[in-house]
C-alpha cells in the first residue's frame with residue numbers, strides 16, 4: 001500500500017471524499033489521488049517520492065512555476081511581520097494599484113479570498129447597481145460554488161454528470177438563466193423574453209471549465225453590445241484568464257471591456273486571494289461607501305497580498321514570460337494535435353495562450369453539448385497512462401491544462417512522447 005493510499009484512507013474518515021475540493025478525488029479517472037508533498041518549478045512530488053510534470057499548476061495560479069524564489073521570499077518577509085491584522089495595510093494599497101494598472105476596465109478593486117467570493121460579490125454588485133434580479137450565464141461555465149451560479153455549471157459538476165447541486169433552492173436558481181456558449185441568438189431571445197429584468201451577463205471570456213472552449217469571432221463584442229442596449233452589465237469571470245492570457249487578461253487580449261471583472265488564482269501567487277473590480281462609479285456602490293454589502297475577515301491578508309504582489313509584479317516586469325509560455329503551449333498542443341491525427345483519430349484540441357484541452361471526442365468543441373460528447377472513460381485511461389509516465393494532468397476531462405514559465409522544452413517533449421505511446425497502443 002502506498003503512502004497516498006494510507007493517507008487517502010485516513011482522509012476519507014474525516015473529510016468528505018477525502019478531499020477539500022471534489023475534483024481532487026480522482027473519481028472521474030479512478031485510482032488513488034496522489035498526496036503531494038512538495039513542488040518546485042514545473043514538478044510536483046508525492047508522498048511516495050514520485051515526481052510528475054505538473055499541468056494542473058494548482059488549477060492555474062502557479063504561472064511562474066512552483067516555489068518561485070521571488071514569491072517565497074516575499075511570503076517569508078511578510079510573515080515575519082505577522083500573519084493577519086484585520087486592519088488596513090500598505091500591501092493592500094500596493095496590490096490594488098497593481099491590479100488597476102494592468103486591467104483596462106478596472107479603476108477600483110476589492111480583495112476577497114477566492115474566485116467564488118469574487119463572482120458572488122460581482123453579481124451582487126450588478127444586481128445592486130441595476131436594481132434587477134436576473135443573471136445570464138453560459139452552460140458549462142463554472143463561476144465557483146455560490147448557490148446562484150450552480151446552474152448548468154462546468155468543472156466538478158459537469159465531471160460528476162450533474163447540472164446543479166442539492167441544497168440550491170428553486171428560488172435562488174430561478175433568477176439564473178442559461179444559454180449555450182457562443183450562441184448569441186439565444187442570448188438575444190433571453191433578453192427579449194426578460195425585457196428590463198437582466199442585471200448582468202456573466203461569462204468566462206475563454207471557457208475553461210468544460211475543457212477549454214474559445215469564444216467565436218465577435219461573440220464577446222456582441223455580448224457587450226447586447227448589455228449596452230438592454231442597460232445590463234457585463235461581468236468577465238477572469239479567475240482563470242486574468243494575468244494568464246496576458247497581464248491584462250482576456251479583456252486586454254480581445255479588446256472587449258466588461259463592467260465588472262472577477263479575479264482569482266494567479267492574483268494570489270498560490271495563496272487564497274480573489275478580487276472584483278470595475279469603474280469607479282460602480283465600485284463606489286460597495287460598502288462602506290455604497291449600499292452593496294460585502295466583507296471578509298481575511299480579505300487582503302498581508303501574507304497573501306505579498307505573494308500576489310510578487311507574482312503580478314514579476315509578470316508585469318517580465319512580459320517575455322507570456323511569449324515563452326505561449327510558445328511552450330503551442331509546442332505542447334500542436335504536438336498533441338499531430339499525435340492524435342497520426343493515430344487516425346480526429347480528437348478536438350482547443351488552446352489559446354498557455355491554456356488548452358484535449359477532448360476525447362471528434363469534431364469541433366464549441367460549447368457544452370459538444371464537450372459532453374467526450375468519452376470520459378477513455379480520458380480516464382489516458383490520464384492514468386500519463387500519470388504512470390510521470391505526467392500529471394487534470395483528473396477530469398472537463399478541466400484545462402496549464403503551462404507555466406517553469407516548464408521546459410524537454411518536459412514538453414517527454415509529455416508528447418508519453419502521449420504518443422498512448423495513442424500508438
Ligand code: KE4
Pocket residue numbers: 021022023024059113114115116117119142143144145155156204208209237238239240264265274399
Ligand atoms: P475558487 O472559489 O475555486 O477560488 O474559484 C472559483 C472559480 C471561479 N471562476 C472560474 C472561471 C473558475 O475556474 C473557478 C475555479 N476553478 C476550478 C477548476 N476548474 C477550481 C478547482 C476546484 O474547484 O478544485
